[in-house]
Amino acid sequence: MELDWITVAAQIVNFLVLVWILQRLLYRPVTRAMARRREAIRDRFAEAERRETEAEEEAARLERERAELDARREEILAEAREEAEALRHRLEEEAREAVAERREEWEAQIAREREAFLAELRRKAAGHVARRTRRVLDDLAGARLEPAMAEAFLARLKSLDGDEREALRAEAGTTEGEMTLTSAHALDDETRARLREGLQEVLGDAPGLAFAEDPDLVCGIRLRIGGRTLQWSVDAYLEDLDAEVSAALGGDRAEAAE
Numbered sequence: 001m002e003l004d005w006i007t008v009a010a011q012i013v014n015f016l017v018l019v020w021i022l023q024r025l026l027y028r029p030v031t032r033a034m035a036r037r038r039e040a041i042r043d044r045f046a047e048a049e050r051r052e053t054e055a056e057e058e059a060a061r062l063e064r065e066r067a068e069l070d071a072r073r074e075e076i077l078a079e080a081r082e083e084a085e086a087l088r089h090r091l092e093e094e095a096r097e098a099v100a101e102r103r104e105e106w107e108a109q110i111a112r113e114r115e116a117f118l119a120e121l122r123r124k125a126a127g128h129v130a131r132r133t134r135r136v137l138d139d140l141a142g143a144r145l146e147p148a149m150a151e152a153f154l155a156r157l158k159s160l161d162g163d164e165r166e167a168l169r170a171e172a173g174t175t176e177g178e179m180t181l182t183s184a185h186a187l188d189d190e191t192r193a194r195l196r197e198g199l200q201e202v203l204g205d206a207p208g209l210a211f212a213e214d215p216d217l218v219c220g221i222r223l224r225i226g227g228r229t230l231q232w233s234v235d236a237y238l239e240d241l242d243a244e245v246s247a248a249l250g251g252d253r254a255e256a257a258e
Helices: 005-140 146-158 162-174 189-203 234-257
Strands: 179-183 209-213 220-225 228-233
Touching (some): 146 220, 146 228, 162 189, 162 220, 162 228, 179 189, 189 209
Parallel strands (some): 179 209
Antiparallel strands (some): 220 228
C-alpha cells in the first residue's frame, strides 16, 4: 500500500493548525488564567503569612506589655505594701508617743493634785492642831499655869537689851503711870505681886500698873506702856509654828510644780 504523502502532509498541517488554534484559543488563556490564579494564591498566602507574622508580633508585643504590666503591678503593690507598712509603723509610733505623753501629763497632773491635796491636808491638820492646842492651853490656863506664864514673861522682859529697856523706861516715864498687864484670865494676888516686883526691877516704880483680862490672849501676858507693847504668849509661838508650816508647805508645792 502506497502512502499518499500529500494527504499525510495535509494531515500534519491540519494537526499543526489545530494545535496552534488550540494553543491560541484554549491553552494560552487557560495557562494565563492558571498563572494568574497561582499568582493570586501566592499573594494570598503571602498576605496570610504577613498577617500571621503581624499577628504573632502583636501577640508577642501584647504579651510583653502584659508581662510588663504584671511586673509593674507587682512593683506597685510592693511599693504600696511598703508605704502602708511604713505608715502603720509611723502611726503606731506616733500613737505610742501620744499615749506616753498623755500618760506623763496624767501622772504629772495626778502628782500635782496629790501634792496639793497632801499640802492642803497638812496645812489643815497643822491649823487644826494649832487651834486644838490653843483651846487645850486656854482650857488649862489657870492657877497652875499662871506662875509659869508670869516667870516666862519676866524672863522675856529681863532678856531685853539696854536700848529696849531704856525705851520702855522712857515710855513709862511719859505716860503718867499708864501701864497695863493683860492676861487671858484673872491673875491671883501672888502672881500679880511677882509681876509687879519684876517690873520694878527692870523699869523702876510702877505705881499705875493695872491688870486686865483678854480671853483671846492664849496662855500669855501682854504689857502695854503708852504706845509700846511687850508680849509673851504660847499663841505667838503657835502663830510662828503655823507660819513656818505654811512656808514649808509652800516650798513643797513649788518643788512639786517644778
